[in-house]
Amino acid sequence: MYNFESTHNYYNIVYVKLCIECGEQDLFYYNFRTMKKYPLVVLFLTIFIGLLGFGIIIPILPTYSKELGASNFETGMLASVYSLMTFLFAPLWGTLSDRIGRRPVIIYSIIITGLAYVMFSFADSLLILMLSRILAGIGSANISAAQAYIADITTPVNRVKNMGMIGAAFGLGFTFGPPVGGFLKSAYGVEMVGYVTAILCFINLIMAYFLLPESLKEKNRLKKYSFRPVRDLVHELKKPVIRELFTINFIFTVTFFMFQITSTLLWKERFGLTEKEIGYLFMYLGLLSAIIQGGLVGRLNKIFGEQKLLLAGNAFMAAGMLLLPFATKELFIVFNMIAIACIAVSNGCLTPGISSMLSQVADKKEQGQVLSMNQSFSSLGRVIGPALGGLLYGLNFHSPYIVGSFLMIIAFVIAGVLAKQKIKNIT
Numbered sequence: 001m002y003n004f005e006s007t008h009n010y011y012n013i014v015y016v017k018l019c020i021e022c023g024e025q026d027l028f029y030y031n032f033r034t035m036k037k038y039p040l041v042v043l044f045l046t047i048f049i050g051l052l053g054f055g056i057i058i059p060i061l062p063t064y065s066k067e068l069g070a071s072n073f074e075t076g077m078l079a080s081v082y083s084l085m086t087f088l089f090a091p092l093w094g095t096l097s098d099r100i101g102r103r104p105v106i107i108y109s110i111i112i113t114g115l116a117y118v119m120f121s122f123a124d125s126l127l128i129l130m131l132s133r134i135l136a137g138i139g140s141a142n143i144s145a146a147q148a149y150i151a152d153i154t155t156p157v158n159r160v161k162n163m164g165m166i167g168a169a170f171g172l173g174f175t176f177g178p179p180v181g182g183f184l185k186s187a188y189g190v191e192m193v194g195y196v197t198a199i200l201c202f203i204n205l206i207m208a209y210f211l212l213p214e215s216l217k218e219k220n221r222l223k224k225y226s227f228r229p230v231r232d233l234v235h236e237l238k239k240p241v242i243r244e245l246f247t248i249n250f251i252f253t254v255t256f257f258m259f260q261i262t263s264t265l266l267w268k269e270r271f272g273l274t275e276k277e278i279g280y281l282f283m284y285l286g287l288l289s290a291i292i293q294g295g296l297v298g299r300l301n302k303i304f305g306e307q308k309l310l311l312a313g314n315a316f317m318a319a320g321m322l323l324l325p326f327a328t329k330e331l332f333i334v335f336n337m338i339a340i341a342c343i344a345v346s347n348g349c350l351t352p353g354i355s356s357m358l359s360q361v362a363d364k365k366e367q368g369q370v371l372s373m374n375q376s377f378s379s380l381g382r383v384i385g386p387a388l389g390g391l392l393y394g395l396n397f398h399s400p401y402i403v404g405s406f407l408m409i410i411a412f413v414i415a416g417v418l419a420k421q422k423i424k425n426i427t
Helices: 004-022 025-057 061-067 072-100 102-121 126-153 156-188 190-211 229-237 242-269 275-304 306-326 332-361 364-395 399-420
Strands: none
Touching (some): 025 102, 025 156, 025 190, 061 126, 072 364, 102 126, 102 190, 126 156, 126 332, 126 364, 156 275, 156 332, 229 242, 242 275, 242 306, 275 332, 306 332, 306 399, 332 364, 364 399
């Protein structure tokens, strides 16, 4: 069997010797830096394609499921099963990556995601459509393995910046997914949506196989494997610092998805926006999030530190939620541009910051498991957030935003308590 890792290391050693013997030190360091970037590019594409596939389905799934005869309840189940599978399987991928390595887990998950979108192309019944969404959720639960990979290859100083790359992939996938999905379906039919995403997964698989070396130096082969997401989550929530970071991330996720599900209704019913105009607002949010997480968060972290960014992220989200429902029609553009910018800044501060802090406080042999449990808990928030937001919006259109702001204030208090503690390994 072809041993990618040993071959990769062998040629690295030969290359180093040749460069030193020839005195080509500058050439060596240049190529070393270039090669070091490949894993980050592959990881970026892995997350981007997963979120692009998720975004592509957003405008298509409700109408397509109705065409297949789905009830309102069944349509809701199709929308939530993706996040539910991520909640259940993120711990599995994380624990598996601690045992067998990050690289095989990432490759297996890309294959599953690709198969899910091939199945979507052939979905002529609700059962097949449901199975395709289940597979997509299982495959896309690989974010924890990608985060653990970044934790393996980066120093604490650069970790927030590189974790922000994953957030940028989220933002870009969420930004371009819906318009791409709408165009493909209208121009070529729903089958092409699945084929295009599956082709992207295949390209990602080739890149991962040839350009992604293993990052985990010491695999924890003796680590017990179990499929107990709820029990494992409760176990992690008993640990100081990890508990607080999990809670802050969960609150943020619930609040963000309350905003996502209700803002469309708010903008359409209260301010008369069309679906196209609403799409532009979400694109604005996605682009801002990508810019902040992809380029600015690393610099901000060096200036302020992770714990101050944690406080700022909660404060910005609370402010953004409060601004949204109280805009007048005359000041709609001003209020909403500022509110969305606040939400984007919050996302840029919290998402990579929490992942980086978790990777530093977790045991080296359990980074994959801890980061996966955080993603699992976050997925549960993506299930609860839309349901809670819809319920509150039905009572009063101000309610989800007031409640969301209050929740973020609670998260701010937790972050403040955390900031006063001397957290090991975090400066």
